[in-house]
Amino acid sequence: MAVILIADDEENIRAVLREYAEFEGHTVLEASNGMEAVRMAKDNKVDLVIMDVMMPKLDGFSAVKEIRKEKDVPVLMLSARVEEYDKLFGFEIGADDYVTKPFSPKEVMARVGAILKRGKRAETKKIVSDGLVIDIAGRNVFVDGAKAEMTPKEYELLFYLTENAGIAVTREKLLTEVWGYEFYGDDRTVDTHVKMLRASLGPYRDKIVTLRGHGYKLEL
Amino acid sequence: MAVILIADDEENIRAVLREYAEFEGHTVLEASNGMEAVRMAKDNKVDLVIMDVMMPKLDGFSAVKEIRKEKDVPVLMLSARVEEYDKLFGFEIGADDYVTKPFSPKEVMARVGAILKRGKRAETKKIVSDGLVIDIAGRNVFVDGAKAEMTPKEYELLFYLTENAGIAVTREKLLTEVWGYEFYGDDRTVDTHVKMLRASLGPYRDKIVTLRGHGYKLEL
DNA sequence: CGCGTGTTTCACAAATTTATCACACAAAGA
DNA sequence: TCTTTGTGTGATAAATTTGTGAAACACGCG
Numbered sequence: 001m002a003v004i005l006i007a008d009d010e011e012n013i014r015a016v017l018r019e020y021a022e023f024e025g026h027t028v029l030e031a032s033n034g035m036e037a038v039r040m041a042k043d044n045k046v047d048l049v050i051m052d053v054m055m056p057k058l059d060g061f062s063a064v065k066e067i068r069k070e071k072d073v074p075v076l077m078l079s080a081r082v083e084e085y086d087k088l089f090g091f092e093i094g095a096d097d098y099v100t101k102p103f104s105p106k107e108v109m110a111r112v113g114a115i116l117k118r119g120k121r122a123e124t125k126k127i128v129s130d131g132l133v134i135d136i137a138g139r140n141v142f143v144d145g146a147k148a149e150m151t152p153k154e155y156e157l158l159f160y161l162t163e164n165a166g167i168a169v170t171r172e173k174l175l176t177e178v179w180g181y182e183f184y185g186d187d188r189t190v191d192t193h194v195k196m197l198r199a200s201l202g203p204y205r206d207k208i209v210t211l212r213g214h215g216y217k218l219e220l
Numbered sequence: 221m222a223v224i225l226i227a228d229d230e231e232n233i234r235a236v237l238r239e240y241a242e243f244e245g246h247t248v249l250e251a252s253n254g255m256e257a258v259r260m261a262k263d264n265k266v267d268l269v270i271m272d273v274m275m276p277k278l279d280g281f282s283a284v285k286e287i288r289k290e291k292d293v294p295v296l297m298l299s300a301r302v303e304e305y306d307k308l309f310g311f312e313i314g315a316d317d318y319v320t321k322p323f324s325p326k327e328v329m330a331r332v333g334a335i336l337k338r339g340k341r342a343e344t345k346k347i348v349s350d351g352l353v354i355d356i357a358g359r360n361v362f363v364d365g366a367k368a369e370m371t372p373k374e375y376e377l378l379f380y381l382t383e384n385a386g387i388a389v390t391r392e393k394l395l396t397e398v399w400g401y402e403f404y405g406d407d408r409t410v411d412t413h414v415k416m417l418r419a420s421l422g423p424y425r426d427k428i429v430t431l432r433g434h435g436y437k438l439e440l
Numbered sequence: 441c442g443c444g445t446g447t448t449t450c451a452c453a454a455a456t457t458t459a460t461c462a463c464a465c466a467a468a469g470a
Numbered sequence: 471t472c473t474t475t476g477t478g479t480g481a482t483a484a485a486t487t488t489g490t491g492a493a494a495c496a497c498g499c500g
Contacts, residue, residue, distance in 0.1 A: 045386065071440065072440055096334065097317070097334075114316065114317075137386075137387050137388065138386050138387055138388060138437065139388035139431050139434065139437065151432070151433070151456080151457055151458080152431075152432055152433025152434060152456095152457075152458095152486095152487090153433075153457075153458070155433075155434075185458095185459065185460080186459070186460065186461090188459090188460075188461085188477085189458080189459055189460075191476095191477065191478070191479090192458085192459075192460080192478090192479080193458085193459095194477095194478090195477095195478060195479060195480095198478095210476095210477070210478090212466095212467070212468085212475095212476065212477080213468095213475085213476070371445080371446055371447085372446080373446075373447070405447095405448065405449080406448070406449060406450085408448090408449075408450080408488090409447080409448055409449075411487095411488065411489070411490090412447085412448075412449085412489090412490085413447085413448095414489090415489065415490065415491095430488070430489090432456070432457080432486095432487070432488075433456095433457080433486080433487070
């Protein structure tokens with residue numbers, strides 16, 4: 001559905017929200033302080049941010065300001081404070097909603113749903129496996145939240161494998177499908193690109209399984 | 221600014237909200253029960269409805285449903301109940317926001333402001349990112365407040381990319397979509413226009429990302 | 441017509457990507 | 471264990487691709 005960044009220094013609050021969010025089919029990223037939240041928001045394609053006001057290193061308001069410099073992502077603020085001032089300030093910096101602690105997860109998710117519904121932006125399909133996010137339409141690949149820069153061939157190879165996830169593919173097949181039927185080169189070229197693709201996938205390098213004497217397969 | 225219909229059976233609550241709303245420059249209509257609220261909403265040009273849940277003759281939820289049959293007006297629900305159920309139900313019938321009593325008038329007005337702001341954004345379809353404002357309907361582009369003058373092709377190219385923000389687009393696709401299917405010219409024409417468009421976008425030139433071996437993408 | 445703005449093509453340099461090769465390494469079978 | 475076969479990897483020269491400036495071209499208008 002959507003990618004939600006949950007920024008709160010309290011571990012259990014993140015856990016609760018994550019549970020609810022994932023139940024609704026969202027992908028969740030977590031940040032435990034403002035700095036981390038800013039970094040993650042900038043590096044990832046985030047659809048909504050749930051941001052706590054009081055956090056170490058960088059408070060929620062400042063974090064939102066920072067994020068807004070680069071991205072126009074909707075924000076729901078969380079705060080333990082009940083003072084009115086906070087609420088107004090939250091709206092002033094452009095927060096889309098505001099909930100005070102203690103809150104009910106259901107209410108938060110209802111508000112999240114409302115915000116996402118409003119932001120009817122075309123949502124690109126994403127294939128997710130653990131910390132690996134593959135966004136074919138946006139030509140993005142995220143490894144544990146960080147954007148993985150790849151060469152064109154790597155993208156195409158990965159996308160082809162993704163579209164055929166779980167299916168064994170021969171080198172020949174890959175050459176004709178990814179490289180094109182006119183390609184008359186070496187089988188081993190595939191190996192080299194798999195090597196580079198694996199390097200780009202880092203911890204998820206093993207998602208590309210070698211099928212000895214046959215070819216490769218992407219396991220999601 | 222806007223016309224706000226305040227529906228609440230408590231006279232003093234209406235009075236307080238009216239005071240704040242008028243202070244912000246809004247025009248206020250009042251209804252003391254659900255039936256009246258429905259009638260007024262249908263007969264008048266209303267920009268936003270503040271609706272109490274518990275009212276005589278017709279409750280707030282039913283009233284909203286009734287109003288929504290004819291008009292797609294944003295609604296902020298008020299309720300004395302603190303039960304979660306109400307809140308969720310409020311969102312389910314499409315309320316844009318929800319505040320429980322006792323509330324602070326300032327908070328309510330802040331939320332009203334937020335809702336109206338959203339609505340306005342949707343009407344003119346202004347896509348904003350930092351100091352970059354793209355008003356497709358008005359055919360305007362503002363860079364840090366200053367209007368950016370562009371050639372027709374630049375506008376069209378930018379608008380197409382904006383409508384497909386976050387999605388990778390090939391040069392071919394751009395040629396057929398922006399230039400027209402009959403165009404049989406050079407791929408590289410796109411490059412040149414991207415170059416010029418980037419120049420026009422000044423500090424936001426990097427919002428147009430080059431996807432090597434593929435095409436371009438607008439990142440908001 | 442001639443002019444001016446806007447559009448397209450083109451060529452070249454710079455930067456990036458690719459294909460291939462050789463060798464080390466790993467797996468499977470005798 | 472030894473052999474054979476297939477795969478992983480680093481290096482590198484060759485091939486692509488893009489950014490850009492300049493020139494050619496198109497077109498509406500006074």
